[in-house]
Amino acid sequence: MRQKFLVLGFIALLTFGFVNTLFAMKYIPADSARQDAGKNDLIGRWDISMDENGKTVPSWLEVKLSGNRTLTGYFVGVSGSARPIAKVNFNDGKFNFTIPPQWEPGERDFIIEGELSGAEIHGTLVNSEGKKYNWKGVKAPYLKRTGLLVWDKPIALFNGKDLTGWKALGKNQWVVKNGVLTSPHSGANLISEQKFTDFKLHVEFKYQKGSNSGVYLRGRYEVQIEDSSKDAHPSSVLFSGIYGYLSPSEIAALGPDQWQSFDIMIVGRMVTVIANGKTVISNQEIPGITGGALDSNEGEPGPVYIQGDHGPIEFRKIVITPIK
Structure with missing residues (x-):
């Protein structure tokens, strides 16, 4: 009888562990998986067009994964060089980051906010003078070339x-x-x-x-x-x-x-x-x-x-x- 209770107890423990495992698989990683999928969609290079008072001006963003969870990157504005982004905050398809001014007037950090929308991103930028502009971006092309190079006339x-x-x-x-x-x-x-x-x-x-x-x-x-x-x-x-x-x-x-x-x-x-x-x-x-x-x-x-x-x-x- 004692052996029977031991066997039943062992089976109960296995069942409890299996149920807990299923529960964890169903509920805990789900949000994390969606978050990771969103991060993966954001990672990469983006060609950005910004609306500055009715004039379209170019910009560029790269988002990279540092380690296994932190997003970093680089940003190019209308002027200046590529600026490092210490951290890109990402949550539920939306992201934001700040960068200091470079050649621009004003003392404020730039504030960039955006969100994923299918294969595109869009958002706003507040510059070092506090002016706010809308922008949208698409994934930058790889521009890979194959085949032999054949040159035309100079x-x-x-x-x-x-x-x-x-x-x-x-x-x-x-x-x-x-x-x-x-x-x-x-x-x-x-x-x-x-x-x-x-x-x-x-x-x-x-x-x-x-x-x-x-x-x-x-x-x-x-x-x-x-x-x-x-x-x-x-x-x-x-x-x-x-x-x-x-x-x-x-x-x-x-x-x-x-x-x-x-x-x-x-x-x-x-x-x-x-x-x-x-x-x-x-x-x-x-x-x-x-x-x-x-x-x-x-x-x-x-x-x-x-x-x-x-x-x-x-x-x-x-x-x-x-x-x-």
């Missing part, structure tokens, strides 16, 4: 005579002197009328001491031109860096008042930069748009765009070889 974007094939964003200060495309002072940026997808680009340029410019690929990704010291530690915001993302292996600048060159190849998101004959970035991925981008439509062709609002700059050759 195209001289600058003809050495005038601004044919270019347009200025704003009041134009660009002139052509002795076959040189010149921006004598800060003013409008210059944009090619033709748009391109994948290409090789050769540019020859000269800057004055302390000046700053850049060449934007597809109008979205800036290769930095700046009077950087050769002894400076390589940085993404210095000479030949992909602004805010990719640092060159060295500062291969020749210094101010010297003709210098970039040879750049971009295929999908992969970029190579050769500065004055030295490969300083070799087939590295550009994660997203840089500050100053014309738009966030990363899957579309875009122009070559030259920064003219950061000081004097000269170009004597701009040649592009598109992919067939």
Whole structure:
């Protein structure tokens, strides 16, 4: 009889444990599973369009998983470089985070709030001056390329005579002197009328001491031109860096008042930069748009765009070889 009670007791314990396990599987992980699914939907890169008083301006967000539960990321606004996000708070499909101002006026942290809506996100941004804007975003394309590269014929974007094939964003200060495309002072940026997808680009340029410019690929990704010291530690915001993302292996600048060159190849998101004959970035991925981008439509062709609002700059050759 005693053995019978022991057996029955053992069966009861097993049954109780099994029921508890089923209960836990049914109720405890359910919310957690939904939360994890939501996090997984948010993780990734997002191309964002923001409404600034009726004008559409580009932005970009990346959300990453740090460890097994914390979301972090990077954010690119209308200006400046990619800014790290210490923590993205996420709950029931909604998220928020803050970032400090960079080049913007005002002392407040930016407050970004959003929510998942199918394959899109949307929300609001309150900037460092307290102004509030609406935005919406879609998943950024991978831009993976397959197959052999076949190049078309080179195209001289600058003809050495005038601004044919270019347009200025704003009041134009660009002139052509002795076959040189010149921006004598800060003013409008210059944009090619033709748009391109994948290409090789050769540019020859000269800057004055302390000046700053850049060449934007597809109008979205800036290769930095700046009077950087050769002894400076390589940085993404210095000479030949992909602004805010990719640092060159060295500062291969020749210094101010010297003709210098970039040879750049971009295929999908992969970029190579050769500065004055030295490969300083070799087939590295550009994660997203840089500050100053014309738009966030990363899957579309875009122009070559030259920064003219950061000081004097000269170009004597701009040649592009598109992919067939």
